Amino acid sequence: MRGEKGEFWDPEVELLSAEEIRGLQLRRLKETLRRCARSPFYRRWFREAGFDPESLNSLGGLRALPPMDKDTLRSVEPWEFLTVPREEIVRMHSSSGTTGRATVIFHTWKDIQAWTELGARCLYMTGVRRSDVFQNMMGYGLFTGGLGFHYAAERLGAMVIPSGSGNSRRQIYLMREFGTTVVHVIPSYALYLLDVFSDMGLDPRKDTRLRIALIGAEPHTEDLRRRLEEAYGLRAFNSYGLSEMSGPGVAFECPFQDGMHVWEDAFIMEVLDPDTLEPVPDGEEGELVFTTLHREGMPLLRYRTRDLACAYPGRCRCGRWHRRISRIKGRSDDMFIVKGVNVFPMQVEKVLLQSMGVGTNYQILLEMVGNREEMRVRVEVTDELWRGDVRELKSLQKRITAALRDEILVTPVVELVEPGSLPRSEGKAVRVVDMRKDLGGE
Amino acid sequence: MAHQVNVFLADRPGRLERLTGALADKGINIRAITIAGSEGYGVAKLLVDRPEDAHSVLHEEGFSAHLKEVLAVLMEDRPGGLHAVCAALGEKGINIEDAYGFVVKDRETAVLVMEVEKIPEAEDVLRGAGFHILEDHELYGL
Incomplete structure (x- = not known):
């Protein structure tokens, strides 16, 4: 275990200058490309693009490759990405959902170690230390939020309470019983938990020892962060990650809370105009595109995240040159996040079609009911959906609710509405109405 | 065989008014009505003097309705x-x-x-x- 004195978990890497970072990136990129040449997918990918990995001599040379996205991952057997024999793989993570082929990321033991190390670096940067009690209120399992920081906090030496998501009263009991000082939580749940504290007659400022919250997995406003800090009496730090880039730990806020540092020793970040795929100037909003630099099992080159944000160059007051990004300002596709879970309207549409047998007009409404997030799916009742009996409607409602829960892992409120009462959808975006002001909606 | 008309109704002000208005305009007489409510919606059951006409009028008005034996x-x-x-x-x-x-x-x-x-x-x-x-x-x- 490392010493407790410094401000930096890995000062050699964290304090590299911009110039040094670029040098390290080029070296690691070359290694990554050599590695990719062993993967059946990448051999084909390079050939089709007329790209010679050996000839790359600058970071800019990477732009000769086309960007890839979720569809690229879905278009082939995930094993084809591997640059190592299958037996080297020790873990997989996967996106939720059962419609279409799941997107899978395979990790070698070294990949897990590298990811863990990045996570520990993030936690340490915000002030988490060995003496802390870390309650991990993220979902464990295929979702990367739970396991990623679980191991990171252990690596750092903190005591981990692997409480997982949900079961609010138990979360509060654990916090009080074991003196939790740090929580890893999605912001909407942290907000909701305030109501539970209040129902239990407790004040988190007085009745817990919380001092740090790591909040991520969904967009939220600065105003919400400040409200959480105020209500809990702690400092809340923004987290960014996605399962395709291993999970949390891609970018994180330092104590100055002025943008999230992207760990540029581990990722090359590009910010592109989502339409032209040309780079946007510093400080302007664009789509984040990442290349992994030290993932060996399944490297990804120029992966389009669909997340929109701005990047800020220059040295931060904390001393780090690793470029910062703003909070995520939106998406270049129609994905939305509810209760920390990524959902595509197409998933909802497929479930509706499957559970009803016929298509009908629908609308997804995201709203706050007090401090609780709610996803409401409005479905128009057409003659084909029932034969005149109210019980058929009740069972339809139940069936849709259960099927949606199975598919997207969030339980929605299914509302039956009259035919013609929802706006006709001309584009995909119209299907989703987001009224959650604090979570980046409206 | 006798029929009534079962109509899906959103639980919102003005819906029943639109339904009864549409029937009144066509001179359809309602002999009896019941409404079974559930969460957010209801089913109105109408016994009328011309069920088939009522059924088609309600469809024209955009309601989802069924003739029920x-x-x-x-x-x-x-x-x-x-x-x-x-x-x-x-x-x-x-x-x-x-x-x-x-x-x-x-x-x-x-x-x-x-x-x-x-x-x-x-x-x-x-x-x-x-x-x-x-x-x-x-x-x-x-």
Whole structure:
């Protein structure tokens, strides 16, 4: 275990200058490309693009490759990405959902170690230390939020309470019983938990020892962060990650809370105009595109995240040159996040079609009911959906609710509405109405 | 076979008004109405003098509506009148899924309108017990 004195978990890497970072990136990129040449997918990918990995001599040379996205991952057997024999793989993570082929990321033991190390670096940067009690209120399992920081906090030496998501009263009991000082939580749940504290007659400022919250997995406003800090009496730090880039730990806020540092020793970040795929100037909003630099099992080159944000160059007051990004300002596709879970309207549409047998007009409404997030799916009742009996409607409602829960892992409120009462959808975006002001909606 | 019209209604102000307005415009008379509410919506059941017209008018107005077969039986408007009908069906194990009644002539006759699973069987049972099942024209012309 490392010493407790410094401000930096890995000062050699964290304090590299911009110039040094670029040098390290080029070296690691070359290694990554050599590695990719062993993967059946990448051999084909390079050939089709007329790209010679050996000839790359600058970071800019990477732009000769086309960007890839979720569809690229879905278009082939995930094993084809591997640059190592299958037996080297020790873990997989996967996106939720059962419609279409799941997107899978395979990790070698070294990949897990590298990811863990990045996570520990993030936690340490915000002030988490060995003496802390870390309650991990993220979902464990295929979702990367739970396991990623679980191991990171252990690596750092903190005591981990692997409480997982949900079961609010138990979360509060654990916090009080074991003196939790740090929580890893999605912001909407942290907000909701305030109501539970209040129902239990407790004040988190007085009745817990919380001092740090790591909040991520969904967009939220600065105003919400400040409200959480105020209500809990702690400092809340923004987290960014996605399962395709291993999970949390891609970018994180330092104590100055002025943008999230992207760990540029581990990722090359590009910010592109989502339409032209040309780079946007510093400080302007664009789509984040990442290349992994030290993932060996399944490297990804120029992966389009669909997340929109701005990047800020220059040295931060904390001393780090690793470029910062703003909070995520939106998406270049129609994905939305509810209760920390990524959902595509197409998933909802497929479930509706499957559970009803016929298509009908629908609308997804995201709203706050007090401090609780709610996803409401409005479905128009057409003659084909029932034969005149109210019980058929009740069972339809139940069936849709259960099927949606199975598919997207969030339980929605299914509302039956009259035919013609929802706006006709001309584009995909119209299907989703987001009224959650604090979570980046409206 | 007698029919009523079952209509899906959102639980919002003004919906029932639009429904009754549409029927009134076409001169359709409502003999009886019940509304079964659930969370956020309801189903209105309408016994009218011209069920097929009502059904198509409501469709034109954009409602989701179905013609539903019902059994209408004449009862005596006196204590025990309804009980006699129920007892006859219960004895034969016939379940009434939904029902409503209305008085036709005070202290003399009333009508019970029922949704039952096996209508022909229920009809036989009731006829066998001496009840009068209303024909379409009798029911709509009340």
